[in-house]
Amino acid sequence: KAGVTQTPRYLIKTRGQQVTLSCSPISGHRSVSWYQQTPGQGLQFLFEYFSETQRNKGNFPGRFSGRQFSNSRSEMNVSTLELGDSALYLCASSLTGTGLGELFFGEGSRLTVL
Amino acid sequence: AQKITQTQPGMFVQEKEAVTLDCTYDTSDPSYGLFWYKQPSSGEMIFLIYQGSYDQQNATEGRYSLNFQKARKSANLVISASQLGDSAMYFCAMSGRETKDSGGSNYKLTFGKGTLLTVNP
Numbered sequence: 001k002a003g004v005t006q007t008p009r010y011l012i013k014t015r016g017q018q019v020t021l022s023c024s025p026i027s028g029h030r031s032v033s034w035y036q037q038t039p040g041q042g043l044q045f046l047f048e049y050f051s052e053t054q055r056n057k058g059n060f061p062g063r064f065s066g067r068q069f070s071n072s073r074s075e076m077n078v079s080t081l082e083l084g085d086s087a088l089y090l091c092a093s094s095l096t097g098t099g100l101g102e103l104f105f106g107e108g109s110r111l112t113v114l
Numbered sequence: 115a116q117k118i119t120q121t122q123p124g125m126f127v128q129e130k131e132a133v134t135l136d137c138t139y140d141t142s143d144p145s146y147g148l149f150w151y152k153q154p155s156s157g158e159m160i161f162l163i164y165q166g167s168y169d170q171q172n173a174t175e176g177r178y179s180l181n182f183q184k185a186r187k188s189a190n191l192v193i194s195a196s197q198l199g200d201s202a203m204y205f206c207a208m209s210g211r212e213t214k215d216s217g218g219s220n221y222k223l224t225f226g227k228g229t230l231l232t233v234n235p
Contacts, residue, residue: 056222088157090157102149107156107157
């Protein structure tokens with residue numbers, strides 16, 4: 001059974017640009033959640049999608065957005081990139097949703113903003 | 115608000131010895147779950163063990179056991195017979211409901227800051 005797949009694994013952008021990250025969950029999982037991991041702030045919850053609807057949202061500015069497609073694949077977008085957006089972005093999938101069961105994580109997309 | 119505290123930024127252990135990683139939590143929700151994840155240098159978060167707030171017995175998964183002390187609000191991870199491959203960051207996490215300002219509630223997963231475990235040969 002294939003795990004959670006995130007693309008791209010690494011990317012470098014400059015301030016002001018925008019970026020789109022992709023996450024393919026485990027087959028059959030309807031919940032996809034996104035986390036930002038930085039050395040200073042640790043792991044912070046961005047948002048969760050379940051059956052194409054945003055169900056939970058963390059405390060991030062509107063520059064951070066996401067969506068989920070009918071096949072449960074999810075994308076997150078960050079517009080007008082700032083230096084502080086440099087981080088490892090982790091995607092997790094689950095059968096039932098955040099906090100209701102085990103989360104399966106991908107290997108992450110490491111974003112560097114110059 | 116939910117809060118997870120891991121007070122050990124780093125821990126060292128000799129190969130084949132046992133090690134305990136500390137985790138305390140705070141929540142007003144009587145129903146919650148506690149998780150431990152391992153993150154090697156590759157970045158992927160690997161699920162290790164889960165404990166539900168109503169579970170009577172401590173969870174165990176192979177060499178991993180969770181020492182759940184509800185009254186003290188602690189959920190320490192015990193790794194027995196440490197191996198070199200156990201060297202990684204370890205995160206404690208808690209799931210539970212949080213009431214939104216607008217009413218209603220969300221399930222939320224909150225992570226601690228992590229503990230970097232180094233296993234020495």
